[in-house]
Amino acid sequence: MKELIRQFKSAIKEIQTDIASLKEPKFVSKRISLEQEHYLLKNQLPVKLVIGKKHHIPDILYIERMSYQGLAPWGRSALESDIMQNAKSLYYVLYDGHTPVGFLGAREETEDIHITNIAIVPDYQQIGAATLLLMMLEEFALTENIPSISLEVRVSNQKAKSLYEKIGFRSVRIKKNYYNGDGEDALEMNWLLPVAGPEEREKRHADEYH
Numbered sequence: 001m002k003e004l005i006r007q008f009k010s011a012i013k014e015i016q017t018d019i020a021s022l023k024e025p026k027f028v029s030k031r032i033s034l035e036q037e038h039y040l041l042k043n044q045l046p047v048k049l050v051i052g053k054k055h056h057i058p059d060i061l062y063i064e065r066m067s068y069q070g071l072a073p074w075g076r077s078a079l080e081s082d083i084m085q086n087a088k089s090l091y092y093v094l095y096d097g098h099t100p101v102g103f104l105g106a107r108e109e110t111e112d113i114h115i116t117n118i119a120i121v122p123d124y125q126q127i128g129a130a131t132l133l134l135m136m137l138e139e140f141a142l143t144e145n146i147p148s149i150s151l152e153v154r155v156s157n158q159k160a161k162s163l164y165e166k167i168g169f170r171s172v173r174i175k176k177n178y179y180n181g182d183g184e185d186a187l188e189m190n191w192l193l194p195v196a197g198p199e200e201r202e203k204r205h206a207d208e209y210h
């Protein structure tokens with residue numbers, strides 16, 4: 001009888017664990033892993049790429065302060081809630097040794113990945129760091145079969161617009177009075193990736209399972 005009760009308790013515990021794991025949001029940052037961590041920038045500087053987690057937040061804030069002349073568009077609490085509570089957020093952070101170089105923040109939607117922020121510390125600009133981060137995001141989108149990457153950029157931000165155009169983004173439309181504070185307009189941009197369309201994906205799925 002004792003053994004029967006023990007087995008019953010253990011079965012209940014297993015079911016409870018299964019239910020708990022079903023309830024857990026599938027965080028993008030926990031789901032993905034990087035195939036490669038080390039890269040060389042254009043000037044042959046070796047950098048390390050990591051998936052941004054809670055303990056990287058002070059470094060991301062440092063990068064923001066440095067690259068936006070002291071004005072961080074995302075404060076600590078917004079970053080904390082995005083990284084720790086938003087299952088669809090994805091952050092890449094680049095390091096030169098222990099020194100933060102730059103980061104990219106994005107949000108995964110069903111048919112699009114939206115870049116929420118990208119910034120490189122001035123000492124490390126113009127050596128391909130932002131390009132590397134965008135390439136990593138492209139790789140992720142292709143793996144996940146997500147057909148586009150989108151973003152908004154200040155209409156006055158020539159450096160960033162030139163970067164995005166070079167990568168393959170195209171202008172979509174102007175969003176008037178978009179930015180809080182100064183009310184500057186934003187240019188919405190979109191990068192269409194060569195992934196299979198919904199019909200082809202469905203067909204592939206059917207082929208795989210028949």
Ligand SMILES: CC(C)(COP(=O)(O)OP(=O)(O)OC[C@H]1O[C@@H](n2cnc3c(N)ncnc32)[C@H](O)[C@@H]1OP(=O)(O)O)[C@@H](O)C(=O)NCCC(=O)NCCS
Pocket residue numbers: 067068117118119120121124125126127128129130131132152153154157158159160162163164166
């Ligand atoms: C925009 C930013 C992310 C670019 O980062 P970066 O690492 O210097 O970019 P890369 O070295 O990968 O540059 C790639 C391309 O971007 C453009 N670019 C970058 N810096 C530029 C500059 N100072 N002037 C003109 N074009 C520039 C060029 O097209 C460049 O190609 P090239 O090297 O063949 O000339 C960086 O300047 C930055 O952090 N700016 C402040 C934060 C910001 O504005 N973020 C964008 C928010 S939407």
